[in-house]
Amino acid sequence: MIPVQRLPATHAMTRLCDFRTEKIREAGAAGKAAHEQWKAAKSARRHIKGLLEQMAPGRIRCMYCLDSQGTDIDHFEPKARTPLRTFCWDNHLLACSHCNSNEKRDLFPCDPETGTCLLIDPTVDDPADHLKLLPRTGELKCRTRKGWHSIEVFGLNRDELRKGRADACEMFISGLIRWHDQVRLGKTEAAARTAVRLRRADFPEVLRTLEGLAGTPLASVLEDRHFPEALSTWVADRDHRGAIPVIRLSGPVPWTSR
Template structure:
């Protein structure tokens, strides 16, 4: 997981969601009412999906696993738990069908004492505060209880994701070294293409973990001289300081800012 930047809701989305929320309230605010209103709200869902796709890491990646296409609008806090948050903009994330339907489903673990949610919301939490990616083997370790619960609920250490992250680690190392060689010989166009492709790759958490390693004083010992040099050069580039959604996607549409729902 990596952070995603929550965009402000559009004026149109605020109107659509406020209207649907008021109707849910009037009809009793049950989970059945919420599901019925969600099923019928095509305009609101289209507006929500458009904004979520602009926020999505890589090329429309699931905000949980980063591997598959984000095909579903997930209610982070399930509508069965809080029907009146069904149309809350801050309660929507883009997920793949596997994460949404096979893993997270209706789970929303909370601390018994504080009532705080024990799942990482990548639009408000920095996953790195709760998760440690062992980049050379592709597995996550929980640094906090929230991290451990997120690994369990999202299935972050399922076999296909571990293998995918390891493959992404191998590929990222190769591309970083290739990018650095292009920079040194003055092929800035080629270097820019390599950088853009790397940032669009699935498993953006692997690149982020490598960037973290590249900042350590013992980076050369851990990664080897060539890769450490490539990472240090990479980290000096302007977008390395703020890599999330650094590469614009041509399909994205602009929206007027408005207060969030």
């Protein structure tokens, strides 16, 4: 998981959602009414999904696993639990069908004393505060209770995700070295294309984890001697996020945090 910036709701979407919420209220704010209104609200769902797809990482990836395509609108807090939040924009996330239907379903663990939700909402929380990724193995470790529950409820350590993240680690390492070589050789257009592919690749939390290792001894144990310099340059040089990446060849490249 990585942070996701929630876009503001459009006027048309708000109008449609408010209309449906009032229908649920008139029907007694019951779970059945929420389900019926959600099923009938084709126009509202189309607006919601379109905005979620604009927010989604990479190639419209699931906001939980970051692997599969985001196909479903997930109600972060389930409809049955709070029917009147069925059409609340801040309660919608984009998920793949597996995460939505096979893993999360209607699970919504909360602290028994405070009632605080114990799941990571990537539009509110920074997942890195709650999860630690081991890039070589692809395994996620929990830093907090919220991290532990999120791993369990979203199934974030299922085999295909761990293997996918481990493979992504190898791909990002080789890709960053290739990007660095292209920049050093003055192949700016090729470097820009490589940077775009890296930014759009699946499992962006792996790249984010690697970026956090820049300038640390851990970067040197991941790959050959070329990787630490490539990684530090990638992190320090903000111009690689534009059309033409730039490299500073005089002296060591400083590391700056994101």
